[in-house]
Amino acid sequence: MTQNDWSERLAGAVAKEVRRHRKRQGMSAQELADRCANLGMPLKRSVLANLESGRRTTVTLAELIVLARALGVPPLLLAFPVAQEEHTEVLPGQTVGTWAAAKWFTGDDPFPTRDKDSGNWFVTSDDFDEWQSGAEAIDRMRWQDRYFAQLSGAHSRAEGARKAAETASTSAEREAHLRTAEAEQRTAEAIEREIRFNRNAMRKAGLTPPELRPESQHLDDITAEDRRGASGQ
Structure with missing residues (x-):
């Protein structure tokens, strides 16, 4: 068994998945070729036909990515x-x-x-x-996704409590909703400290954090309080 044998089998497995996803969507080989061209990487219909039939025994990484995008599936699913x-x-x-x-x-x-x-x-x-x-870089990226999901939840709950306070029928009920809003706001602030700490730690490790949305740009401002408060530091 040679490396070439395996690479050909791997290309054949990818081709099988390309054909399966194309057929599942009722897409012709020409339509797939057109989609690839629209994405900036033309792949002739004849090339796709040769790939699917096994006459073409190679698939480049660039082709894998553009085919996945054209088919609307994650590149992972074409490889595995x-x-x-x-x-x-x-x-x-x-x-x-x-x-x-x-x-x-x-x-x-x-x-x-x-x-x-x-x-x-x-x-x-x-x-x-x-x-x-x-896997450190991937793990840190996933943690940031979790932090932002938690932050969004805290902001949403705080806003919901504030709105509930505005329509409360009694002062006691209003005060209870406002306390909830304050608690959720403190939770959001703690999560923001964790995000800042995590992004700063990524940079210190030579990693590049993902881009922040305009409304979250302040999270790249590291303060002394953040360093003391995040992750028990």
């Missing part, structure tokens, strides 16, 4: 057909569960290894250490 194939030959001669391969590809899990005697899957300590080190 989750929920379509039980196993995937993720490396030459190394077949793993397709979902496990997908999670390794996205940085969610380390690379799995099958025990020759029991057939069970496990992760070696070396693979875990390498994954843990390499």
Whole structure:
């Protein structure tokens, strides 16, 4: 078995998924070619036909990305057909569960290894250490997504409590809603400190945080209070 054999099989697996997604959408090969061209990377209908038929045995990363966008699916699903194939030959001669391969590809899990005697899957300590080190950037990005989801929730609950206070039928009810709004506002401020701390930590680690929305630009202002208050620092 050679590396070329595996790369051809991998290209064939991608081609199979391209054809499946195209057929599922009732899209002709010419329509797919036109969509690729509109995205800035022309792929002739004949090229797509040769790919799907197996006459073309290579797929570049650029082609994978533009085909995925043209088909409206994540690029991951063309490389690793989750929920379509039980196993995937993720490396030459190394077949793993397709979902496990997908999670390794996205940085969610380390690379799995099958025990020759029991057939069970496990992760070696070396693979875990390498994954843990390499996945730092992805992990920090995901944490920021979680922080912003929590921040949005706190702001929404605070606003809801303020509106409820405006229509409260008694002063006691109004005061209760205002206390809730204040508590949610404090929660939002604490989350903002965590976001600032996380973004600052990313920069110190040589990483580039994702772009902030205009209304959130203030979150890149690191203060002494933020350094003391975030993550128990």
